[in-house]
Amino acid sequence: MRELVILGTASQVPTRTRNHNGYFLRWEREGLLFDPGEGTQRQMIHAGVSASKITRICLTHVHGDHCFGLPGVLSRMVLDGVAHPVHLHYPASGGDVVRALVSLATPGLDLHLHPHGTAGPIADGIEVEPLRHRIEAFGYRVVEPDGRTFLPPLLEAAGITGPDVGLLQREGRLGPVRLEDVSVHRPGLRFGFVMDTGVCDGAFALADGADLLVAESTFSNDDAALADQYLHLTAGQAGALAGSGGAGSLVLTHFSSRYDDVGLLAAQARGTAGATTVIAASDLDHIPFPSRRG
Incomplete structure (x- = not known):
């Protein structure tokens, strides 16, 4: 089974309807939790995601809205008696922050830390690409072998x-x-995960051939100057990213609290996404993996 569960869609400031980041990918026998911000443990309960299903946690970078939920998630896994190994992937430069957050969690989990600092494979079927943000950041690609x-x-x-x-x-x-x-020949399914970044080669590499692409869409096209200042994507840039890579579906997320209606952002993304299907994510959405192409 392959499914994306949206646990949170806000950027720096959560809102009444949008929690901080959190994304759970069911990928056959793996359960990958991406960027658990504050409140992720509670969102997992609402979304029906069991902590025991997490096998890997992947951080794009160590800004708080992408990782401050980590101690709570780890502690819940200990409370639930998770016995299998759990692998934590993160940029090497964020090691001090990651170790501090892990130290706050209840001990007892078989947790393995995996820092990375360059593009390439980090585990079987998982690769990273550097992004362009204010601190070191990496996006993730999950790939099924061709068949x-x-x-x-x-x-x-x-x-x-x-x-x-x-x-x-x-x-x-x-x-x-x-x-x-x-x-x-049957190409393997591909999942791309692009968070806080300006437009860069790494983001395009992650979008290339993705069946399902998650991309931040922090700002509208009208606020392109802010996006450039803070190194984030506009909705139009996120759409162009997906369209240029021939992505099957694009899930927009990481919305600034300034936008009450993200339908505007979705419309802007559709304007540049070509044939890619565009979805504006809401908290607690369950998004099935698209049907295999080709």
């Missing part, structure tokens, strides 16, 4: 049925029949 999709008419013509189909998939060949003779 093959069998074509039933070709299997039938080759006389391959039942257990032999699985054998062909494992071995790559069954007698004279090769796997590629009866199947087509």
Whole structure:
């Protein structure tokens, strides 16, 4: 099962209807919690996300609205008796802040710290790219391995049925029949996560080919000067990011409290997103992963 659960969508200042950041990605056997801001533990209860399902926590950077909920989440995992290892990924330059936050949590969790400082893989199927913010920040990409999709008419013509189909998939060949003779390439699903950043190469790399892209949309196009000053994206820039990378769906979030109606931001993003589907996230949304393309 793959699903994105929105735990919070506010930027620096929460509102009556928007909590600080928090995003939970169900990715088959993995449960990845991104950027848990204040109140994430409570939001998890409202959203039906069990702390026991978290296997990894990924921080883009150590500004408070992206990490101050960490001690509460870790403590809840201890309270719930989580016994499996939990991996915490974060920019190396934020190590002092991360260790301070971890020290506030109830001890007893099998927690493994994984700082990173350069682009590239950080775990099986997970990669990072540098973003352009006021402190060191990285976005995340979660990738499913490419595979093959069998074509039933070709299997039938080759006389391959039942257990032999699985054998062909494992071995790559069954007698004279090769796997590629009866199947087509199936690209793996991709998830991109882009938080606080100005426009940069890393953000475009994360958006490239994403089936589902989460991107901050802190400011409207009319406030582009503020976005440039604080190194955030406008809605139009977020849309262009998704459109240029051919993303299937774009989830906008991290909204400034100055906007009561984020429909305006969604409309601006749609204006630059091309064929990408644009969703303005609300707290506690459950967003199914889009259907496989191709």
